[in-house]
Amino acid sequence: MFKQTATNLTTLPRQSIDAWIDSFDTVLSDCDGVQWIGRELVAGSLEVTKRLQELGKKVFFVTNMPVKTRAELQAAGVDRGYEVEQEEILSASYVTAKYLHDLKFDKKVYLIGSRGISQEFDHFGISWIDSDCSEKVDVLDAVSNGIKLDSEVGAVVVSFDTNINYSKILLAANYIKDPECLFIGTSFDEAYPTNNGAIVPGTGPNISAIEVASGRKATIIGKPNPNMCKSLLAGGKINPERTLMIGDSVKYDILFGFNCGFQTLLVGTGVNKLEEVRKWQKSNIEDDKKLIPDTYLPALGDLLPFLQ
Ligand SMILES: [Mg+2]
Known part of the structure; x- marks a missing residue:
C-alpha cells in the first residue's frame, strides 16, 4: 500500500487509515521499545494490541531479547495485561534452540548466555556447558601450554550475558578455531532502548x-533473519503480504519485515526516529533503502482513535 515510503499515518485522512488497517490480518510486534521499555509499558500500546486482537487480527510477539524463556515471557505478558499464548511468542533464545534441534545437533553447546536460553536448550534436550562454570583461564599458562577444551563441544552460542569476561571470550574463540564448530549469536542488538538515554549494551558487543x-x-538467528518466523512462514500460517511487522528499530525490525516480505510500521518510542529515516530516503546505498518502513507512527498508541 505504501511500499517503503515511511508515510506518517497521523497525517492521513481516516479513510486511508481504515484501508490500511484492512490491508493486514496478522501482526508481528517487537516488544522492547514498542510495547514496553524495561519494566514500563509504552502508553497506549497494550490498548491498541488488544483492540487489534478484538478486530480479528492474529498477533505474535517477536523479540531478540534472550533473557527469558517463552513460558516466562508469556507469564510476564499476561501479568502486564496482554492476552498471549506461548505459541504466539517468537523469542531469539527459543528459535536458536529450535534451530539446533532442527539441525539434529547432537554435540554440546558452549554457552555464553543466561538461564533464558539454557532452559530452552533443556526443553529441546540439547546439552550445553555453562560458561559461568569455566575455570578462569591463566593467560601466561595459555600462551605456554595452550587451552584445554571439551572435545564434545560442537557449537558456541553467544547471547545476552552480563557476566561476560576474558576467559569466556578466550574459550569461545578457541572452540570456533575448529571450522566444524558452529558459531551462533542469538541476535546482534548493539544496545537496548532506555527512557533516559543510558547505553545498555545488548548481545552484539559480546x-x-x-x-x-x-x-x-x-550466524545470527534473531531478527533481521527471517529464520525467526520460519515456523509461521513454512507452515503457511500467515500470508506475508497481509502481515504487518511493528518495530522501533530499523536495523532489526524493519529489515526483518523487508526480508520476510511483510508490510512494516516503525514507531518512534524506541531506537529510531522518523528524521533518521528521512536521511536514508536520500541515500544512494541500496541497503539503506531496506531500512525505510512503509509507515510510521510516533507511538503505537496513536492508532487507538482509529480502532474505536
Ligand atoms: Mg525493540
Missing part, C-alpha cells in the same frame, strides 16, 4: 568480541 578474536563471523 558477539563482536569473539568475532574480533577469532576472525570468524557468527
Whole structure:
C-alpha cells in the first residue's frame, strides 16, 4: 500500500487509515521499545494490541531479547495485561534452540548466555556447558601450554550475558578455531532502548568480541533473519503480504519485515526516529533503502482513535 515510503499515518485522512488497517490480518510486534521499555509499558500500546486482537487480527510477539524463556515471557505478558499464548511468542533464545534441534545437533553447546536460553536448550534436550562454570583461564599458562577444551563441544552460542569476561571470550574463540564448530549469536542488538538515554549494551558487543578474536563471523538467528518466523512462514500460517511487522528499530525490525516480505510500521518510542529515516530516503546505498518502513507512527498508541 505504501511500499517503503515511511508515510506518517497521523497525517492521513481516516479513510486511508481504515484501508490500511484492512490491508493486514496478522501482526508481528517487537516488544522492547514498542510495547514496553524495561519494566514500563509504552502508553497506549497494550490498548491498541488488544483492540487489534478484538478486530480479528492474529498477533505474535517477536523479540531478540534472550533473557527469558517463552513460558516466562508469556507469564510476564499476561501479568502486564496482554492476552498471549506461548505459541504466539517468537523469542531469539527459543528459535536458536529450535534451530539446533532442527539441525539434529547432537554435540554440546558452549554457552555464553543466561538461564533464558539454557532452559530452552533443556526443553529441546540439547546439552550445553555453562560458561559461568569455566575455570578462569591463566593467560601466561595459555600462551605456554595452550587451552584445554571439551572435545564434545560442537557449537558456541553467544547471547545476552552480563557476566561476560576474558576467559569466556578466550574459550569461545578457541572452540570456533575448529571450522566444524558452529558459531551462533542469538541476535546482534548493539544496545537496548532506555527512557533516559543510558547505553545498555545488548548481545552484539559480546558477539563482536569473539568475532574480533577469532576472525570468524557468527550466524545470527534473531531478527533481521527471517529464520525467526520460519515456523509461521513454512507452515503457511500467515500470508506475508497481509502481515504487518511493528518495530522501533530499523536495523532489526524493519529489515526483518523487508526480508520476510511483510508490510512494516516503525514507531518512534524506541531506537529510531522518523528524521533518521528521512536521511536514508536520500541515500544512494541500496541497503539503506531496506531500512525505510512503509509507515510510521510516533507511538503505537496513536492508532487507538482509529480502532474505536
Ligand atoms: Mg525493540
